[in-house]
Structures are given as C-alpha cells and as structure tokens.
Amino acid sequence: MARNTPDLLEVAAGYDLADFEAAIEQARRPAGTGTVLLTTPQAADPGQAGPMKIGTLGAGTIAQAIARHAIRHGHEVVLSNSRGPASLAPLVQDLGARATAAPPAEAALADLVVLAVGWPQVPGLAAQLPPLDGTVVIDATNQFDSPPPNAKIADLGDLTGSEYVASLLPGARVVKAFNALFAQFIAPDPRHEAGRQVLFLAGDDTDAKDTVSGLAxxxxxxxVDLGTLREGGRLIQLGGPLSGLHALQQD
Known part of the structure; x- marks a missing residue:
C-alpha cells in the first residue's frame, strides 16, 4: 500500500480470534500508550509450499516483492503487465533465471496467480483472462477508485472487494492477502528478532487458504486466517480495522 507507514507494532501473547475486537481497539490506541498486546491465533501448520509456477498480473511494488520471495525459495515466476513483456526485460534480468515475462493471459496459466493491479484496471484485465477453474488467485488489490492523495474508495454496495473480484473470475479460488501490508514490509525478510510479520488472509476455499498460508x-x-471473503475480507480491505495494521507474532 502506498501511503505513509505507521510504526511497526511488536506483538505479544494474549488474544485469539474470538478477542479480535479488543485486540484491534488496543492496537488503534494513540502512539505512546505502551506496547500493543496482540496475539495472532495459532492455526495448524499448513506445511511448506512445494515448487510452483507463480504468475503475477501486475508488476508493481507488491508483485515484485512477492516475486523476489518466491524466487528466493525456489519457485518460478511469470510476470505480466499492461505494457507487454518487453517492458519487463530489465526486471526479469534483475530477478534471474527463475523469472520470465509474458502477457497476462499466459501468466494466468500458472499454478498460482497474484492479482496486483490498480483497482480501475481489474474488470478489463479479468475480461482478458482464460478460464481460471480451480486456480488459486491471491487478491492483493485495494478498492481505490482513485489513489491518494485524493483517495476515493469504490462503492461496491454489500460486496467486499474480494467478493467483487471473485465474481469477475468465475471458478477461481480467491484468497485475499498481501493487500493490508505496506509494500516496504512485504519486501524485506519478514522474520525479525521480536517475531514474524503477520500476514492476514481470507477466503472461501480452505484448501486454497492452506496453499497461500504455506507459501507465506x-x-x-x-x-492468520480471518475466515471468509465476506467476514475476513471486510476486516482487511480498505476501511477495515486491520487494513494497514502491521504486527509481529512471537513464536
């Protein structure tokens, strides 16, 4: 997310998902009120992700950060953007042998797809893609009709942003993730002395969430699995209480 970053919150034990409202209230206290005590729920270990081909729809800061993590851990990455593969040649060269560039329709054929484009581009991009039946799609978008400093949040009625995205990608198994973190906290090693960077996620397909959790x-x-695209997605989308909340989990 491209906006001014709050201080990274150090996390200590004490809360689970049932107590998230209290945790959020404490996390939102003004600066200087002491250490934030917030525990992420201890979910079952989904296991480590085996080698995959990961396609990115978009090649901005979020997509690049995820791509670098993926390549570092032995995955292949197919990058795409609206300007064509040739425009990505310098980035592909920088990323190394496990990276390639392709049109979006080809990148979408990967084992797992990362959607990381500006919100106004989502409908047009979705219309260009092949059927995504069964494909896990990480929705890293935020529903900005117009970006900061004159930000305007899209009016989707009763739908969450990821429910809307899922409606444009029939058959895809959409998991909301990486949208609530500022890009500068995605790119570095998320393991810190005080704990690991928390990554909130939500989705309607348990196996898809396990895949994304394993990769993360x-x-x-x-x-941290927050539940469905409706309930969990609402917590981490723009305007939600966990949007832009950066926390560390003590292991």
Missing amino acids: SQFGFAP
Missing part, C-alpha cells in the same frame, strides 16, 4: 510461511510470514 515459507517466505517467513506468520499467516
């Missing part, structure tokens, strides 16, 4: 764990994040 492999990268070094502490994944």
Whole structure:
C-alpha cells in the first residue's frame, strides 16, 4: 500500500480470534500508550509450499516483492503487465533465471496467480483472462477508485472487494492477502528478532487458504486466517480495522 507507514507494532501473547475486537481497539490506541498486546491465533501448520509456477498480473511494488520471495525459495515466476513483456526485460534480468515475462493471459496459466493491479484496471484485465477453474488467485488489490492523495474508495454496495473480484473470475479460488501490508514490509525478510510479520488472509476455499498460508510461511510470514471473503475480507480491505495494521507474532 502506498501511503505513509505507521510504526511497526511488536506483538505479544494474549488474544485469539474470538478477542479480535479488543485486540484491534488496543492496537488503534494513540502512539505512546505502551506496547500493543496482540496475539495472532495459532492455526495448524499448513506445511511448506512445494515448487510452483507463480504468475503475477501486475508488476508493481507488491508483485515484485512477492516475486523476489518466491524466487528466493525456489519457485518460478511469470510476470505480466499492461505494457507487454518487453517492458519487463530489465526486471526479469534483475530477478534471474527463475523469472520470465509474458502477457497476462499466459501468466494466468500458472499454478498460482497474484492479482496486483490498480483497482480501475481489474474488470478489463479479468475480461482478458482464460478460464481460471480451480486456480488459486491471491487478491492483493485495494478498492481505490482513485489513489491518494485524493483517495476515493469504490462503492461496491454489500460486496467486499474480494467478493467483487471473485465474481469477475468465475471458478477461481480467491484468497485475499498481501493487500493490508505496506509494500516496504512485504519486501524485506519478514522474520525479525521480536517475531514474524503477520500476514492476514481470507477466503472461501480452505484448501486454497492452506496453499497461500504455506507459501507465506515459507517466505517467513506468520499467516492468520480471518475466515471468509465476506467476514475476513471486510476486516482487511480498505476501511477495515486491520487494513494497514502491521504486527509481529512471537513464536
């Protein structure tokens, strides 16, 4: 997310998902009120992700950060953007032999797809893609009709942002993740002396969430499953209480 970053919150034990409202209230206290005590729930270990081909729809800061983590852990990455593969040649060269560039329709054929484009581009991009039946799609978008400093949040009625995205990608198994973190906290090693960077995620397909959790764990994040695209997605989308909340989980 491209906006001014709050201080990274150090996390200590004490809460579980049932107590998230209290945890959020404490995390939102003004600066200087002491250490934030917030525990991420201890979910079952989904296991480490085996080698995959990961396609990115978009090649900005979020997609690049995920791509670098993926390549570092032995995955192949196929990058795409709206300007064509040739525009990505310098980035591909920088990323190394496990990276390639392709049109979006080809990148979408990967084992797992990362959607990381500006919100106004989502409908047009979705219309260009092949059927994604069964494909795990990480939705890293935020529903900005217009970006900061004159930000305007898209009015989706009763839908969450990821429910809307899922409606444009029939058959895809959409998992909301990586949208609530500022890009500068995604790119570095998420393992710190005080704990691991928490990665909130939500989705309607348990197996898809396990896949994303396994990948995030492999990268070094502490994944926290918040439930469905409706309930959990609402917590981490723009305007939600966990949007932009950066926390560390003590192991």
